[in-house]
Structure formats: structure tokens, C-alpha cells
Amino acid sequence: EDQVTQSPEALRLQEGESSSLNCSYTVSGLRGLFWYRQDPGKGPEFLFTLYSAGEEKEKERLKATLTKKESFLHITAPKPEDSATYLCAVQARQTGTASKLTFGTGTRLQVTL
Amino acid sequence: ETGVTQTPRHLVMGMTNKKSLKCEQHLGHNAMYWYKQSAKKPLELMFVYSLEERVENNSVPSRFSPECPNSSHLFLHLHTLQPEDSALYLCASSQESTDSDTQYFGPGTRLTVL
Numbered sequence: 001e002d003q004v005t006q007s008p009e010a011l012r013l014q015e016g017e018s019s020s021l022n023c024s025y026t027v028s029g030l031r032g033l034f035w036y037r038q039d040p041g042k043g044p045e046f047l048f049t050l051y052s053a054g055e056e057k058e059k060e061r062l063k064a065t066l067t068k069k070e071s072f073l074h075i076t077a078p079k080p081e082d083s084a085t086y087l088c089a090v091q092a093r094q095t096g097t098a099s100k101l102t103f104g105t106g107t108r109l110q111v112t113l
Numbered sequence: 114e115t116g117v118t119q120t121p122r123h124l125v126m127g128m129t130n131k132k133s134l135k136c137e138q139h140l141g142h143n144a145m146y147w148y149k150q151s152a153k154k155p156l157e158l159m160f161v162y163s164l165e166e167r168v169e170n171n172s173v174p175s176r177f178s179p180e181c182p183n184s185s186h187l188f189l190h191l192h193t194l195q196p197e198d199s200a201l202y203l204c205a206s207s208q209e210s211t212d213s214d215t216q217y218f219g220p221g222t223r224l225t226v227l
Binding site for chain 1: 201221
């Protein structure tokens, strides 16, 4: 059974204080690892897809990296508008149609002035 | 309209009511999904439709009944729900391919069952 564990559960940073969020996973053959951002009361917003160990992707202050067992979401010099819950999900290699994602419980990030 | 839209955004219903949630995707995708999101729990996949056929039903109680009339629309019909069914219901869509297919989510319907 595929599993995703995210840590920490909650993180409070001051503006400009860089940090990393962790996503540990077990999956029967990784097809893709996804990062989403979710604001309160809204749907998840897609950020990145990573496909293989060693891959990195960046978007503004966010950088996602992937190893064979975990992924990190690095936040450089965060701003208050980066406050949100960050979700990690994995997709296993499978036959048949349509993708199935297994999600973690998320890291709730709060960035203060 | 762009992306994935859901209506209504908020719904309060009694345990004996019948209601429906609607989802529409404007992305030209061929797969659609219903998820349930409860506090402190991961997103739970409920149903998957691929090319308008249901390909996944994750042991969801029969009081939830999905319908996918075409590749752009997805409904979730609700009847005789329980208070524990109160949650955020999310719709998503994706374009299936041989590579990984990214799912794009709608804003969700916040459901409260009294």
C-alpha cells in the first residue's frame, strides 16, 4: 500500500527565514510525486511534479527536490503570502486508466512579519 | 469560466435531504475525480471516471452516487447523509497520458450535514 508522510505538521517562520518541508513516501514504483498548495477553504493548487530521483524544480521562492525515499520543498526567504498548507502526493506506476494519487496530511505553514 | 468549477460552494443539509454537487472542467481533460477532505485527514479518493466510465469506487457508501454524463461534467448525488459526512468535497480533472497526469482541483463544496 502506498504511503505518504509529511513533516512537520505545522511550521511557523518569520518573513525571510528559509526552511524545508519534508515528504517521505513508499510506493510500488513511482510514476510521479506532486506538490500542491492549499489555502483555507479552497481547493489544492498545483505546484510541481517530480518524476525521478535527483530531479529539481523551482517556482519563485519554492524549490522541490526528489530522492528515492523523500521529497523536500525548500522555501527561500518566505513572505506572509506563502502561508498555506502544502500537500504532497504520489502516483504509482500502474496499468489501466486514470491516475490515483495518495496524499499526505500536509504541512501547515505560517509566515509572520 | 476557466479551470475546474464547483457548485454550490457551501451546502447545509439535513439527514433526510437529497442534494447534488456539480463539477465542470474547462480544460479538455478526459478523467474526473471526487475527493473527500476532512480535518486532519489526507484527501480521500471517492470516485474516478475515465472517458465517462467509472473506473474506481473506493468503498464509498451508497448514499453517495456519482454521475458523469460527459467528459466535462461530474455530479455527486447525496441522500440520507450522516453528520460524519460533513467535509470539503473536491472535484479534480486530468488528461490521461503515458506520462504522469497532473490533477487540477476545483475550489470545493463545503458540506455540513445537520
